[in-house]
Amino acid sequence: MKGDVKNIYRSMLDNLSALRAFVAVVESGSFSEAGYRLNVMPSTISKHVSFLEEKIHGQLIVRSTKHLSVSELGRRFYDRCLIILKEVEETEAEMLEYQMEPQGKLRITVGPSFAGYHLPRLIPSFLERYPKISLDFRVTPELVDLIDHSIDVAIRISSNLEPGLIAVKLAPNIRSVCVSPAYVEKFGMPAEPRDLENHNCLLTNEASSTAKWRLLQDGVENVVHVSGNLVVNHGDIYKQAILDGVGIGHLSRYLVYQEINDGRLIELFPDRGVVNSFIYVVYPQRRNLPLKTRVFIDHLRDAFRGTPEWMA
Template sequence: MDNLSAMGIFVKVVKEGSFSAAARASGLTPSAVSKQVGRLEDRLGARLFNRTTRHLSLTEVGRGFYDRCCQILADVEEAENAVANLHAAPRGTLKLNVPVAFGRLWIAALIPEFMELYPEIKLELNLQDRFVDLLSEGYDLAVRIGDLEDSSLIAKKLAANRRVVCASPGYLEKHGVPHSPRELEHHHCLIYTSRAFRNDWRFTSQEGEETVHVGGAIEANNPEVIMDLIMRDVGVALLPLWLVGRAIREGRLREILVDYHVPDSAIYAIYPPGRHLSPKVRAFVDFMAEKFHLPENNFERAG
């Protein structure tokens, strides 16, 4: 019997508490189990068990060897599962959490193709702007935009999240075009409340960095609402390009302060830590990462 099999029998004896119980669990005879443990001890040159007629206990060497065997056997099982998963067809329910606006505009548009590629996956899509706890709420995966707060999660970057300051041509015609961030203090700025430091807009340029504290009469926790309001000539907003790119390209909105750069963040797929991704999670992450790098899904072109 090979070393791994002998280790497995040894671990089984420890877990079951006796040679006879380990034999029943392994489908072997008690004498066969005893012989395998004896040969293992001979090969190691050390006694693993203290044996009496009524009691079986590990020696100090046996306790250390048991811990190492458990780790080795777990690593072997994990490696076998990883190889099996690479060839397994993604299947089962994939519970996914996505921000409302991004999910509606971008994720939903790609789902039909994903489901056609992976017909054995059942998708449970939840659109929410709050940060869910993936583990306690049973999510397999989430899409998050911006800075990640939970460092215990695994993150895969799907795309950059470039943000721009924009307003409607009608608003700019009436109130003038700001040429520096500081001039925003004299404009009606709409505030997206779900963003950290929502009133402090940070810019970089050749002159360095500056932060402007902006304000206005309207705040909202949904970026689509803010976009709808600035389209109605209400004010100026700092919004992601994935939301306003098409409107800017079509002339319905105008990007301003183009010589100043708002620090980028990113769009991530996040999932609980694990040594190997399940096939269904891997399929979704890889699919979305590929799609967001295609020209037709580039936010500057298709926003």
């Protein structure tokens, strides 16, 4: 029986005029008023309702010489009609939007390190391509609730995303252990990951002066316990401290690959980096994703397609 009902509702999609006529009768209370609303003759409205009653084998409208009333079946059918017509309306709007130029304000949240490195090369080309879209960035290390703050999309670097979000993976986030030539000249070069325990290792987002760095050893992920005299949660300060020879750092490779390539930093154990998180673009679950959001996500996917330059 349930399958038959589903088939009936599917067939109703081919008879939207009949559904709209029935809804108009229920909401207006008469065939003549429904006809006036839809700009058709009352007799046409009556035929639509009769057609539906024949389809579902039941009476939707109880007719009398003085007034109309909606049957219990009619009330239930009316509720279903509203759902169907709303879905049709949303689909039509989505199809129309596909044919229109993307526009409107796009609200985005992103972490400071990603914003500082990637956004300068991503924003100009996007705005040039979509001049009617305006970008509103909220750059913060905090995980902003997208729904509570009316955020359209977020760029996250994570190994464990919040539930309820749709995620598009952009690239792996491999971390590098790196050091300046000045530090090596003064304190020597660690030969093995375990040697890091005897060096000044700079830390981020730690509650104490010790941390665990994960590195590969013979294909197996090992934990190295490190410590140091500097703990800082600001990416630029952390990176500059490494460049200045304060200590050894452990951070996303995209932040330091240029300095590694030009010799200002030395990458330690380059084949032992662990990918324990990924770069994602995420957005709240919704039936119809706005075109402005879709084109921004596509822009990011194009920018990160293939092997990222920091991993080449």
